[in-house]
Amino acid sequence: VTDPLGAIPPPVRWDGEALHVLDQRALPERTTYLTCRTTGEVARAIRSLALRGAPIIGVAAAWGLALAAAELGGARAAAALEELERAGADLRAARPTAVNLGWAVDRMLAAARAASGSGGGASSLRRALVDEARRIEREDREACEAMAAAAAELVPDPAEILTHCNTGALCTAGIGTALGVVVGAHRSGKRVHVWVDETRPVLQGARLTAWELRLLGVPMTLIPDAAAASAMAVGRVDLVAVGADRIAANGDVANKVGTYPLAVLARRHGVPFYVVAPTSTVDRSTPTGADIPIEQRPQLEVTAVLGTPVAPEGTPAWNPAFDVTPAELVTAIVTERGVARPPYERSFGVLGGARGAA
Amino acid sequence: VTDPLGAIPPPVRWDGEALHVLDQRALPERTTYLTCRTTGEVARAIRSLALRGAPIIGVAAAWGLALAAAELGGARAAAALEELERAGADLRAARPTAVNLGWAVDRMLAAARAASGSGGGASSLRRALVDEARRIEREDREACEAMAAAAAELVPDPAEILTHCNTGALCTAGIGTALGVVVGAHRSGKRVHVWVDETRPVLQGARLTAWELRLLGVPMTLIPDAAAASAMAVGRVDLVAVGADRIAANGDVANKVGTYPLAVLARRHGVPFYVVAPTSTVDRSTPTGADIPIEQRPQLEVTAVLGTPVAPEGTPAWNPAFDVTPAELVTAIVTERGVARPPYERSFGVLGGARGAA
Numbered sequence: 147v148t149d150p151l152g153a154i155p156p157p158v159r160w161d162g163e164a165l166h167v168l169d170q171r172a173l174p175e176r177t178t179y180l181t182c183r184t185t186g187e188v189a190r191a192i193r194s195l196a197l198r199g200a201p202i203i204g205v206a207a208a209w210g211l212a213l214a215a216a217e218l219g220g221a222r223a224a225a226a227l228e229e230l231e232r233a234g235a236d237l238r239a240a241r242p243t244a245v246n247l248g249w250a251v252d253r254m255l256a257a258a259r260a261a262s263g264s265g266g267g268a269s270s271l272r273r274a275l276v277d278e279a280r281r282i283e284r285e286d287r288e289a290c291e292a293m294a295a296a297a298a299e300l301v302p303d304p305a306e307i308l309t310h311c312n313t314g315a316l317c318t319a320g321i322g323t324a325l326g327v328v329v330g331a332h333r334s335g336k337r338v339h340v341w342v343d344e345t346r347p348v349l350q351g352a353r354l355t356a357w358e359l360r361l362l363g364v365p366m367t368l369i370p371d372a373a374a375a376s377a378m379a380v381g382r383v384d385l386v387a388v389g390a391d392r393i394a395a396n397g398d399v400a401n402k403v404g405t406y407p408l409a410v411l412a413r414r415h416g417v418p419f420y421v422v423a424p425t426s427t428v429d430r431s432t433p434t435g436a437d438i439p440i441e442q443r444p445q446l447e448v449t450a451v452l453g454t455p456v457a458p459e460g461t462p463a464w465n466p467a468f469d470v471t472p473a474e475l476v477t478a479i480v481t482e483r484g485v486a487r488p489p490y491e492r493s494f495g496v497l498g499g500a501r502g503a504a
Numbered sequence: 505v506t507d508p509l510g511a512i513p514p515p516v517r518w519d520g521e522a523l524h525v526l527d528q529r530a531l532p533e534r535t536t537y538l539t540c541r542t543t544g545e546v547a548r549a550i551r552s553l554a555l556r557g558a559p560i561i562g563v564a565a566a567w568g569l570a571l572a573a574a575e576l577g578g579a580r581a582a583a584a585l586e587e588l589e590r591a592g593a594d595l596r597a598a599r600p601t602a603v604n605l606g607w608a609v610d611r612m613l614a615a616a617r618a619a620s621g622s623g624g625g626a627s628s629l630r631r632a633l634v635d636e637a638r639r640i641e642r643e644d645r646e647a648c649e650a651m652a653a654a655a656a657e658l659v660p661d662p663a664e665i666l667t668h669c670n671t672g673a674l675c676t677a678g679i680g681t682a683l684g685v686v687v688g689a690h691r692s693g694k695r696v697h698v699w700v701d702e703t704r705p706v707l708q709g710a711r712l713t714a715w716e717l718r719l720l721g722v723p724m725t726l727i728p729d730a731a732a733a734s735a736m737a738v739g740r741v742d743l744v745a746v747g748a749d750r751i752a753a754n755g756d757v758a759n760k761v762g763t764y765p766l767a768v769l770a771r772r773h774g775v776p777f778y779v780v781a782p783t784s785t786v787d788r789s790t791p792t793g794a795d796i797p798i799e800q801r802p803q804l805e806v807t808a809v810l811g812t813p814v815a816p817e818g819t820p821a822w823n824p825a826f827d828v829t830p831a832e833l834v835t836a837i838v839t840e841r842g843v844a845r846p847p848y849e850r851s852f853g854v855l856g857g858a859r860g861a862a
Contacts (some may be wrong), residue, residue, distance in 0.1 A: 162626065246850025314705045341822075344704070346728040346816075347727065352814045357816045360816055360818070367822050368761070368807065368820065369806065370729070370761065370806055371729050371762075372730075373824060375762075376824050403729070403730050405733070406733070406734070410768055410772055416770055448710075449726060451810055452809070456707050456711060458714055461725065461726050462726065463726040465731070466731060469737065
């Protein structure tokens, strides 16, 4: 069960033969699942944003490789590994910024190599990959609970929490990252109210976060992204909590475009700015935020809103999907292993286990 | 002629008997005019955002009172003035933040009192109000040219200019305030490129500013409001230029929601932040930004985009139409009388003529 309260449909569901992917582009209007029977179909679902959010695209990529293993038939070990690596490269290329994608692919390929080395043949390889995908999914769910628990001390009662994009049950295998912290505080009885940035251009806040919070009964108010500053200016924000798509070794954070300005505003207003992400999002092989590739998305996402044109035909648009928040603006990074504080190089070292760690 | 280049349809047009108001809600899809034959119809056009932008709603209010005078028939002088004051109060109440509305009403009522005092009867009163409305409209057009001229020294060549909302020919009787500065620089041969904030929730940037700039041939790129910070972070913004709906005596600026965060970001990135507005926007009877009433607009503007729902039914939304930028973040305020720099109390005094000045 993805959502302990049972209210939110799981973003992915494995039935033993196929991965069913909730098509988040149709939310909140319709709840429909895409059936992915091949790695290519999983990669397509990720690329098209049917499935989005760093942790869950890692989980989906893991299942994508389990599907690749099922397609192998009786291929010899070396050929099978080569095929899996090709499938892994496809998945990795689906979106460039979120590092969880590559992290999950790496784990699956390591599991494949281990199974292949033990000489058990094709069926044991398949079993090993299904097991590893299931493990990645379970660990992600547990990480959400651990992050919510670790963040409890950071959330006062009552708390006005401002968030951006969607970081809830729809983008993880559990209760979410930043939104999981909100849900955890709400479940523990704290009086929480959430300011939900609508998050143009794809409106994940309006369509997904507002929907999740309503299903869970958490009080919230939707705002245009440009009104977040007003909420802070009138003293109605106690903390900002956001997720992350990749965290560099120095603590710089790539996250949905619009995150960086929130961090600048939070600093001006003395509001704590928290990033909530599993350690699989920390990429210690990326030294700083300047080294993180920022995905450019289609102009049409800006010039039209959910298919309705909002600008004259032919208007050029710039659509970076992410921005980079420098570590100096991040009050703390909440991971499943605890709360990291600046300087992050050191605190990531203490937490251990982050990707690319020595 | 509203637009010296003739490309943009005028936002209001007086035909001697009625005021034709360009319905900006239908732009850029359709160019249609509403015919206003009464003060009430003008007030309704302002309230509904058919017409928007501080300077032009002042001009429209002036014509609204000219219409009121035409309705008076042969009323006695005292009764006529009372009727005009009632009409002025209706217009003033149409929107609370833009001070140009009240400023124009005040000027028209003063003209009515003067005409009434000279004892010329109903037809001379009507003529006086039509003349005063025409004067207000002409002065606004001239103010735009003067602001563009005054700002020329502030715009380098080439220049990357970021702007918010719509401050062009559609919201003034001339080439615009902040956008007039852009157009002036472009006309003078400077290589200008404009970053256009789409300006949720009503999308004046996407629908109106992008349209104007394309009609005028000024290079531009549309961005989500949340991506303005990214443009600054990559060093692609040389200056920010915005308009104003009301400027307090101390230089605090109320403008379209989303202006204040741009000012905070501009400061962080060392980018000059310019406000361009006629002195009729300066309200020296409002001491500080904290004294400016901020209009709250319908939640539906946030929960739907141009009629398409973007959030689950029943989602509560907060929709302040404006925010307040403290004077300390404003590099300069460009008026038709010259460029005001901090401290603004003093520089407004030097420029003179601002509303409420001693």
